[in-house]
Amino acid sequence: MLRKIITFLLVTVCFVLQSTVFNSLALASISPNLLIVLTSSFGFMRGKKTGLFVGFLCGLYLDVFSGTFIGFYALIYMYLGYINGFFNKIFFDDDIKLPMVLITLSELLYGVIIYFCLFFPRGRFDFMYYLVNIIVPEVIYTVIITIFLYQIIRWIHRKLVAHERRRESKFV
């Protein structure tokens, strides 16, 4: 229960930060995508189901505040969280390489999906332009933020695991 509340709060705080403070820190009108970092991290840290729900929540926030159809972003983020969940088996707590690679790939995939779902159908065919000017800068900026944000997420994750272990041992 505590884990759920903390996860919910973390997603909420990240969304609010992304749409307010980080928007002011935008470089060349590109701001980092904290929600992808969250969705992806929870995916490979906790498995498919958690990734799925965190992604769903992140997407839902986006849908309500910036989307036109409710459910669209929720669907994309949910699948990203789920896919990241497959890597739960090869995830080790101390390893930073895998998280970085996974978050980068998720972010890249996300950009490509958004382009093909929302831009391509409206006759914006110049994929290379959007790749170079929107998708890649967003990936780079997000990866830089990840270096810091991931430490926080991992710290919270470790605290929660320790807390749960203590509680479980009490029940024995």
Added chain:
Amino acid sequence: MKKKTNFHMPSKYVLLFVTLFCAALIFLTYSVDKVSGPIRTVANYTIIPMQKGLNQIGLWIEDRGNYFVDLNATLEENARLQEELEELKVTNSEILLKRSEYERMQELLELKDEYSDYETVGAKVINKGAENWFNTFIINKGSEDGIEKDMNVITKGGLVGIVITVGPDWAQVRSIIDDSSSVSSMMLSSSDPCFIRGDLKLLNEGEIRFEQLENNENEIAEGEQVVTSNTSEKFLPGFLVGYVTDISVDANNLTRSGTVTPAVDFKQLQEVLVVKTLKKQIDIE
């Protein structure tokens, strides 16, 4: 030792279930807008209050950043402006004199100023959108303040955008620089209609695109003003959109297109005015 859970659903079924749920939501918002209401009300009490507070921090950081850069420039500017002020004081009194004259003439001609009597409500921008792909933002006024969908949003400079969704205490505005925005407009001098479209590609240069301007003998020079036209379905006529910066004849030789610099500085947008008159209402009258 793990606690026993009575019921455990494999994740692929959860995935399937939530996928269907999302698909249903998309379908429902697309066909009948019934779902978004309750969700938006919930959002009103969770996210919006936080955003209002945090946006202040964002603005503060932005201010600090600008502070040091601007300080020197401001000092120079100040000296220059002082001189300008003196000159302007003189011209101002002249203008005041002329205005009273103009008002008198207007009364004589019984001309009514159409646009000055729109009722507006001021609002603050509290969220500049969480997406790099689109340019929508959230303002701190909603249905409780009488905001409705399709209301025009302006600043003193000109047209900003249009309200697309409304919550009890907030509303989402799509700015005219958004990639999916399209505004039916016209050239001020010739009254030739054209469309103003936002374009993500031009966003960094701070410009938007105009399209489908008839290729006729009416010369359009750089700096020409573009205003919203009467034919627009949702936008009220006569709002300044921007100034033409570049114009070229299309390959079909029938139409012209080019770029427009918006009259509003979207990066510095903090306060906006929502026009409470809807285009529909005017058309009925």
